[in-house]
Amino acid sequence: MHARNWILASSLLLLAPMPLYAAGTAQATSQAAKNVAPHPQFAVTHHSIRLGGETIRFTATAGSLVLKNPKNQPAATMFFVAFTQDGVRNAASRPITFLYNGGPGSSSIWLELGAFGPIRIVTTNATQTPPPPYRLESNPYSLLDKTDLVFIDAPGTGFSHLLPDGKPAEFYGVDQDGNAFAQFIRRYLNKYHRWNSPKFLFGESYGTTRSAVLANILEHKGIALNGVILLSSILDFETAGFTPGNDLPYILYLPSYAAVAWYHKALPARPKALKPFLEEVEQFATTQYAHALLKGSRLSPATRSAVLKKLHQYTGLPESYWAKANLRVNNSQFEKELLRNRDEVTGRLDARFTGWSMDLLGEYQNWDPMMGAISPAFTAAFHHYLSSYLDYRPRRKYEVLNMKVNRSWNWKHRVAGLGKKSWPGFTNVAPDLAFAMIQNKYLQVMVNSGYFDLGTPFFATDYTFDHLFDPVAGTARLMQRVHKFYYQSGHMVYLHPASLRVFKDNVARFIEQTLAGDRK
Numbered sequence: 001m002h003a004r005n006w007i008l009a010s011s012l013l014l015l016a017p018m019p020l021y022a023a024g025t026a027q028a029t030s031q032a033a034k035n036v037a038p039h040p041q042f043a044v045t046h047h048s049i050r051l052g053g054e055t056i057r058f059t060a061t062a063g064s065l066v067l068k069n070p071k072n073q074p075a076a077t078m079f080f081v082a083f084t085q086d087g088v089r090n091a092a093s094r095p096i097t098f099l100y101n102g103g104p105g106s107s108s109i110w111l112e113l114g115a116f117g118p119i120r121i122v123t124t125n126a127t128q129t130p131p132p133p134y135r136l137e138s139n140p141y142s143l144l145d146k147t148d149l150v151f152i153d154a155p156g157t158g159f160s161h162l163l164p165d166g167k168p169a170e171f172y173g174v175d176q177d178g179n180a181f182a183q184f185i186r187r188y189l190n191k192y193h194r195w196n197s198p199k200f201l202f203g204e205s206y207g208t209t210r211s212a213v214l215a216n217i218l219e220h221k222g223i224a225l226n227g228v229i230l231l232s233s234i235l236d237f238e239t240a241g242f243t244p245g246n247d248l249p250y251i252l253y254l255p256s257y258a259a260v261a262w263y264h265k266a267l268p269a270r271p272k273a274l275k276p277f278l279e280e281v282e283q284f285a286t287t288q289y290a291h292a293l294l295k296g297s298r299l300s301p302a303t304r305s306a307v308l309k310k311l312h313q314y315t316g317l318p319e320s321y322w323a324k325a326n327l328r329v330n331n332s333q334f335e336k337e338l339l340r341n342r343d344e345v346t347g348r349l350d351a352r353f354t355g356w357s358m359d360l361l362g363e364y365q366n367w368d369p370m371m372g373a374i375s376p377a378f379t380a381a382f383h384h385y386l387s388s389y390l391d392y393r394p395r396r397k398y399e400v401l402n403m404k405v406n407r408s409w410n411w412k413h414r415v416a417g418l419g420k421k422s423w424p425g426f427t428n429v430a431p432d433l434a435f436a437m438i439q440n441k442y443l444q445v446m447v448n449s450g451y452f453d454l455g456t457p458f459f460a461t462d463y464t465f466d467h468l469f470d471p472v473a474g475t476a477r478l479m480q481r482v483h484k485f486y487y488q489s490g491h492m493v494y495l496h497p498a499s500l501r502v503f504k505d506n507v508a509r510f511i512e513q514t515l516a517g518d519r520k
Contacts, residue, residue, distance in 0.1 A: 266339065
């Protein structure tokens with residue numbers, strides 16, 4: 001079984017767009033029927049934004065590029081929204097960042113409207129955002145002051161869709177998806193003359209899986225990257241696969257359980273500071289707890305009792321619960337059990353969010369309060385933003401989350417450097433990123449994690465990167481180019497305003513230092 005991870009003060013004036021061009025799509029159906037790619041629809045508008053005390057004028061382009069299959073037939077269209085600064089002296093060499101969410105099956109509205117686009121939706125922190133009207137504002141945390149931005153929807157999501165000569169099996173899979181994005185980026189660089197621009201990838205959730213595969217593909221195609229920015233990473237799916245016989249996730253999730261229990265004041269003795277507490281839990285998880293799980297039925301009663309006391313101390317769950325679980329509580333059970341005495345469950349992607357329990361006697365959490373709290377707001381706001389800000393009005397339905405794509409996903413993967421068609425068991429793309437870093441000794445990697453994320457836990461990400469391997473020099477040399485950051489937020493770090501401010505500063509500094517060559 002494979003883990004499928006999804007993967008998201010004052011009001012500022014929403015600037016009205018000035019449309020330049022928006023081509024119609026009336027002939028799309030008849031053209032597609034003739035196996036001819038539909039004429040891409042583009043909407044181009046001009047705007048400005050105040051960032052860091054300066055006014056930045058920029059162009060927004062919403063449209064699609066057509067991908068070809070191996071027979072050179074139009075097979076799919078990929079929708080994007082690009083924001084490029086105007087009036088730049090050497091525009092062809094300005095940094096450009098390609099951004100996407102994950103799923104698989106998710107569009108990229110979350111990063112665009114939640115994090116770094118020029119317009120941001122205002123949501124209520126750690127609880128449900130009230131019904132419409134929703135508030136959109138100029139985004140003081142946009143990355144447009146540091147890089148041009150291209151937000152991309154994967155085939156089957158957003159407005160991106162397959163054409164008559166495109167087959168799901170050619171796009172809905174780990175390697176297939178990576179190749180589709182590589183083809184899109186190459187086409188974008190050609191069309192907009194950006195080959196000489198410094199290039200960054202920014203992926204969230206499954207988008208980090210994509211980034212690892214994509215970075216390796218691009219390096220093989222002669223497209224060198226300056227940096228890869230990861231948010232809420234999952235590269236090795238064994239770290240999140242709660243399957244019989246796999247004890248690794250129980251060890252790696254424990255610090256996240258502790259962080260969430262600390263946040264909700266559910267610990268028997270709550271420490272004041274989070275970070276030292278988590279360091280203590282990490283030490284326990286990788287020593288006494290890991291040893292207990294490895295011992296299995298050979299674990300002595302005395303050691304078992306000592307471990308149970310610590311598990312209660314660090315998570316707030318009763319010793320009796322841990323005992324019945326044979327020391328192994330998966331994330332869904334934890335989300336259900338932690339606040340059971342309040343008849344509440346926590347979110348999975350952001351456990352700061354809580355909601356009423358739908359089954360008071362149930363063992364597993366069966367809905368995610370975080371997604372219920374933000375999805376309607378993002379969906380409605382994005383559709384409004386498409387027409388009112390981007391002047392983009394297609395006739396197609398916008399697929400915010402496409403579960404059909406998710407269920408169709410092919411998790412087989414050709415592991416970089418091993419020459420195998422697929423690795424048996426869990427998907428692991430960490431070797432792809434390592435291989436990209438080996439090929440490009442200047443490639444820098446930024447890793448961002450939320451402490452309260454129970455979808456892609458921070459300690460599992462640490463474990464994955466601690467095991468990146470350079471066959472010549474081992475792990476240490478690669479880790480000199482991996483830069484980790486942590487936030488008191490969840491999967492979508494940017495849903496927490498205080499974390500978003502720090503997040504923007506960290507990403508901006510990473511880009512600046514990478515371009516300045518300060519990182520070796």
